[in-house]
Amino acid sequence: MVSGAFYLRSWAEMFFFVLLVLGFLFSLLTPSAVLSYALIFTVGMAGGRLMFERKNRLTFPYYLMLIGFLIGYLLGAFYGNRNIMVLLFIIGGFLSYYLHDSGIIRDVRY
């Protein structure tokens, strides 16, 4: 039986795997190149928001999870160019980070 300490130690890897599967499913669910690009750009923006939230704190596990999603998405991508998807993911992330960092988008704190 797996102890609770295992989950405490390995949560990042577990989420990496969960997001990898999620990315794969998302990718399979979008049978169109344009929608695939739009979806990965949106998820990239969510990633940028997450990294902004983790600013000046531990970030590596979150990079790992985001990369997990990206790998899963690329594995399932049937339509569209995978290089463009990676590019859109990165652009979405940087754009979202910049918009939050410069105060153009102010998110809710709760």
Added chain:
Amino acid sequence: MGELVDLVDKVRKYYKFSPAEWRSILITIFVLAFIIHFGQTIPDADVLTTTAFSVYNFIIAVIVVAISFMWHLSAKKIAALHVGFRAQYNLWTFGILISLVVTFISLAWGRPVWVLFAGGVMLQHLAGHRLGFFRYGLNYYEAGWISMIGPISSIVLAAIFKALSGILPSVFVLKAITFNLLFAFWNALPIPPLDGSRMMFGSRMVYALSFFFVLAAVILLWIDIPIWIALVGSVLIGLLGWILYYIFIERGFWHGPYP
């Protein structure tokens, strides 16, 4: 009468939107309009006609969302002022992005699903207006009460649009009714920072009543029955849900002074 005069004075003084708030509101309106503008197509049309129809749909969607969202937000702001707080709207980026992701995935399957997560309000204390009778500081119950006004105002606006369905164009009215009903439903879910979460933290019993009311109103206003029957029916179903929630769930949590 004194309270009304006080409220009017507070609205005159404090009913304002900061530039940051305007930015959040505009982003929300455009994203929600983008989500709801899908769904109607002209069969066998050429590219130009399809594009023009899409732009027309988007403009209609922006008008619908702008009216509905400002109504919803204004109701909450005025309710907050009544209780002695100033409400400021803030965007929930993850919510907006989740809504977009669901739209893209559902669009791929030809049937767009409207998930309308927008944002939440932050409450600030109007210290000068809360001296004397009030207990000082923000509390969960009042925050919940203010949040409850949001979904209920959307239901009321949907009922108004349904009443005006003979006067206004049908494309506009149908979109407005659907948007308001779904916006009320999604906002009533207990997910922070949506209104439902504040209501739930304020009082589980009041949340149960308002959630069942909203759920019933969404269904009854959607189907083709007279508005007054839909609203009275929603209140009755809300009360029934409230009692059932107490009997089957809440009583198990709470064994307080009443055995």
